[in-house]
Amino acid sequence: MFARCQVRAPRSLKHGPSSSPLRSAARAYSSTTEQSHEPPNARNSSRPRPIYRNFLSGLSVGLVLAVGWLAYDTYNQRDPFTAYSLVGKEPVSSTASILHLEPKSKTRDLELYKDAWRKGIWNVQFKQPQLQIVRAYTPLPPGDGSTGQEKGELRFLIRRDPHGEVSSYLHKLSPGAGIEMRGPYLEYELTPEVQQIAFFAGGTGIAPALQVAHALFEGDKTDPSRKDKKLHILWANRTRDDCLGGVSDSPPDTALPPKPTWSGLFSSTKSKPKQTSPPSQEKGVIVKELEALKQKYPGQITVEYYVNTEDTWIDEDAVFRALARFDDKVFTSSAASQEQRQILISGPPGFISYLAGPKEWRNGREEQGSVSRLVAHALSRHPHNVKVWKI
Ligand SMILES: Cc1cc2nc3c(=O)[nH]c(=O)nc-3n(C[C@H](O)[C@H](O)[C@H](O)COP(=O)(O)OP(=O)(O)OC[C@H]3O[C@@H](n4cnc5c(N)ncnc54)[C@H](O)[C@@H]3O)c2cc1C
Structure with missing residues (x-):
């Protein structure tokens, strides 16, 4: 589902290895002999004859496998199941x-x-x-x-x-x-400075959102600012099945500023959020857990539900409204460090990419990549000093 990168892992916890298959596979090398750009003389003098060549390539494949197995074995011993x-x-x-x-x-x-x-x-x-x-x-x-x-x-x-x-x-x-x-x-490590979070969750990406709620409100019980912290979750699902009975909290009373002319290029055409069917009396397990959290921390947690089959989508306006929930009174200009307000996005790679652009691979590591698309557009309409994390 998700492709997540490791962020600021502290020493006490383990660094996440990639979820790649544990078996190491030998690569199939294609022959390059015919396309060699070496001069003919060099080719004749330096290339070993076929029997040695076979022996050498067999040896190198064996070596690659042995090193791979050793690395895997060492890793498993260090980090056993x-x-x-x-x-x-x-x-x-x-x-x-x-x-x-x-x-x-x-x-x-x-x-x-x-x-x-x-x-x-x-x-x-x-x-x-x-x-x-x-x-x-x-x-x-x-x-x-x-x-x-x-x-x-x-x-x-x-x-x-x-x-x-x-x-x-x-x-x-x-x-x-x-x-x-x-x-x-x-x-992702929640630092004590974090005061307000807008969390965009796609499907089972709600699990990290619940972890954040837990760390934010239950983590450090000695933190006096715990009572002022706020979490707004926007949870998108393909079908109502996954968030049965979930009713969105009403959006803040903020007028949406006019969109720049180019914004239509990026937002979905079916993007109008609307509640099409009356909410079910029956409530899903996760919806119940979200409601219990809202009751336990009144005014600190708000939730919006988006269901694709009901034609409700997280679009640029939804992102904008989520930004409007950040309480500007608490953060006056210079006092507001970027760390205090954060946007977290968790879900399948397509969900993350749709909202803020893809994560990027650099030197064999998955990195955050730049913030683009809906989140970048909404931030340009309503500038906020926020940190954006693709989980
Ligand atoms: C940090 C992290 C946390 C996660 N947390 C959760 C969580 O809490 N809950 C959860 O449900 N998931 C979670 N996931 C996703 C989870 O790790 C798996 O990726 C997910 O369950 C799918 O794995 P799978 O082995 O069942 O599917 P895979 O075997 O990996 O297949 C995935 C899809 O790819 C397709 N596919 C596979 N091979 C090919 C091929 N050769 N060609 C074309 N298509 C192919 C399959 O048809 C399938 O639809 C998390 C992922 C990460 C990275």
Whole structure:
């Protein structure tokens, strides 16, 4: 689903490795002999004869495999998997379920996980044992009154991709089954300066939003500014199924300034947010958790729901309205450091890209990339000193 980059991982938590297959594959090299630009003499004198050539290429492939295996083995020894059991599976929509996991034996990493909950956004990795591939998943914060945290229990909102290897594997497991897991890997660290966040979540990208809510309001209970912190979540889903019964908080009373003439090039033509069907009496599990948070922290959390099949979309105006929720009175000009107000975007790569442009690969590392598209356009209409993070 997501392609996330590692941001400011502190020393106490692990740095996230890429979710690439664990098996190392030998590359198929094409022969370059015929296209060589070396002069004929050099070719004759320096090239080994075929038998040696075969031997040498076999040796180099062997060496590449051995080095790959050694790196993988060393990495696994340094960052081993822990055995967990699936203790419950709770369907939340036609394509997603919440999986409840518990360590098979007393885990020594309990403090590491407690630290992660206070820090910000983090994930763990599950292994698909037959194919030996791993994928990252984001734990949901423990519900109110949950005692599971002391036992190291974790919950995950996992969407089943019918053609996906690991998500299908996880969804097929029955309660009691074993799962290999490792982590935690920190992706984004919430600093004490952060006061207001606009969080754009796509699909299961709501899990990182809930982690942020947890760290922001439950993290440092000694922080006196905790009561003034604000979180606005815009949650987009393909179908109502995933956010059943969710009703958006009304937008702030802000007049939208005229759009620059070029903005129509970038925003969706179907972009008008509207509530097309009456809200369902029944409420989805995540909607209930969001409402519980709103009740627990009145005035501090607001949520807007967007459902593609109902023709409601996060467009430039929605981003603009989210920016208008930043309380300017609290942040007067120079006093406002960029750190205090943040826009976080989490979801599939297409969602992140649509809102703020893609993340970029540089020197084998995934980096934030520049901020463009809807977020950049909205910021140009309503300048704010904000930090933007693509999660
Ligand atoms: C940091 C992080 C946190 C995440 N947290 C969550 C979370 O909390 N919940 C969650 O549900 N997901 C989460 N994800 C996404 C998750 O890691 C997986 O990417 C997702 O479950 C799909 O993995 P899969 O193995 O099932 O699918 P894959 O096997 O990787 O396949 C994905 C899609 O690609 C297609 N595909 C595969 N191979 C090919 C091919 N050769 N040609 C064409 N198409 C192909 C498949 O048909 C499928 O539709 C997170 C991702 C990251 C990076």
